[in-house]
Structures are given as structure tokens and as C-alpha cells.
Amino acid sequence: MASEKYPASSGTVAAEPGPIDLDWSTTALLIIDMQRDFMEPGGFGETLGNDVSQLARAVKPIAAVLNAARDSGMLIVHTREGHLPDLSDAPPAKVERGAPSLRIGDPGPMGRILIRGEAGHDIIPALYPRDGEIVIDKPGKGAFYATDLGDVLRQYGIENLLVCGVTTEVCVNTTVREANDRGYRCVVLADGCASYFPEFHEMGLQMIKAQGGIFGWVSDSAAVLEAMRPKVSSISAAGGAR
Numbered sequence: 001m002a003s004e005k006y007p008a009s010s011g012t013v014a015a016e017p018g019p020i021d022l023d024w025s026t027t028a029l030l031i032i033d034m035q036r037d038f039m040e041p042g043g044f045g046e047t048l049g050n051d052v053s054q055l056a057r058a059v060k061p062i063a064a065v066l067n068a069a070r071d072s073g074m075l076i077v078h079t080r081e082g083h084l085p086d087l088s089d090a091p092p093a094k095v096e097r098g099a100p101s102l103r104i105g106d107p108g109p110m111g112r113i114l115i116r117g118e119a120g121h122d123i124i125p126a127l128y129p130r131d132g133e134i135v136i137d138k139p140g141k142g143a144f145y146a147t148d149l150g151d152v153l154r155q156y157g158i159e160n161l162l163v164c165g166v167t168t169e170v171c172v173n174t175t176v177r178e179a180n181d182r183g184y185r186c187v188v189l190a191d192g193c194a195s196y197f198p199e200f201h202e203m204g205l206q207m208i209k210a211q212g213g214i215f216g217w218v219s220d221s222a223a224v225l226e227a228m229r230p231k232v233s234s235i236s237a238a239g240g241a242r
Helices: 052-072 092-096 149-155 168-181 198-213 221-228
Strands: 010-013 020-023 027-032 075-081 134-138 160-166 185-194 217-219
Touching: 010 221, 020 185, 027 052, 027 168, 052 075, 052 160, 052 185, 052 221, 075 149, 075 168, 134 149, 160 168, 168 185, 168 198, 185 198, 185 221, 198 217
Parallel strands: 027 075, 027 160, 075 134, 160 185, 185 217
Antiparallel strands: 010 020
């Protein structure tokens, strides 16, 4: 049965700057902003002149960890960045910044850009939340700003976060820094994050794990999956005690 695939109660994740022991019952998978507006042509990411195909590399690693988290019963939280239809939660400085071909709130091929309830604001089908999984709508870069994420994590007794999503240097980095200030231990999945700019992705990860892990740990999907698998004792592996 799928539910028996990842029954380990705790595990040691190979990471940088060093391995980290995690109790899965106090760990949540936090998937940041895997939305059509950032991931697909015609969305906000492309209006800024970005190559949205750069973000596709994160989808399969996230899906693998998401499936394992579902099998294990781990708390799963998805976030979406976007605004109310009247833009009352969108500061003018944010709306006016830069020179996109379409601004926040403008009509686009997937509905109004970065507006809650529009098709482009929703999460991509490959990672779509299941019933019962938590979805946090956020108006800013960080997942804690102006949301109830902190309350949700406290309700479930969460101490550790497996963090992935887009983009590495913006919403992922901001959320990890917010979480660090609130006492959470963050493990960022390098292959489960992506940026429109590969060099920013690499530097974003370097910033997190620098100085002995000043903001958190950096690992990858394979290491997390390995840590989640139950370990077979050496006696069992040898065919049992003689």
C-alpha cells in the first residue's frame, strides 16, 4: 500500500552545511507559489520578460516529495501570491514597479494578472492541492506576511519546514528568512526550487546555507526521500539473528 512506503517517524537528511535530524510529525512541506501566472506563458512572469521554462525543472522533484509527504500524512501547505480584485491589498509601489507588458490586475490570457480567483492565480495541475491540504493566499513575497500561516503551523505543532517552490531568490528566500526569525528550522530543496535566472538560484541557496546555515539548510529531493524511508537494521538485512 502507498501509505506504507514512507512510515519512518524521523530521519536524518543529508544537507549543507551539515546533516539535520527531523521528526516528521513536527515537519511540514511548504510549497511556494507554483502558480500558472509564474510558471506558464501569458502569466505575470512572462510579462516581465522572463523565460518561464526555467521554472519547469522544479516540478518533478517537488512532485516526488509531495507524493511521499501525502503517503506519510505529513502536513502540506501550498501558497499563492496574488491580490484582491479591487487591489486594496496591493501597494501602488508594487503595482507600478518595473516595466512589465501587463501589470498586476490587467486582463491577460489566463484572466486578470495575479488576481485571486483567476485561472492564472491558481496552482499548476501537476502539483494541484488535494482536498484537505492547506492553501495560503498571500499578498506579498513572504508566506508569513499578512497571512495566517504562523497560526496554522502552531496549531499543528510544526517546528521544521521542507521548503520548495519559486522563485528561489524572491518568495522562497523571503519566506525562509521570515520562518528563521520565528524559530523554524528550514530545509530548502535545491532541485525543488527554481529561478528565471540560474545564477540567482545558486546565489539564493548560498545565502541560506552560508555561515553555518544562517537561515537554514540546503538539501535536495533525493536526500529527503531517502531520509523518509524506513531503515532496515543490519540484523534484518543479514537475514535475522543466528
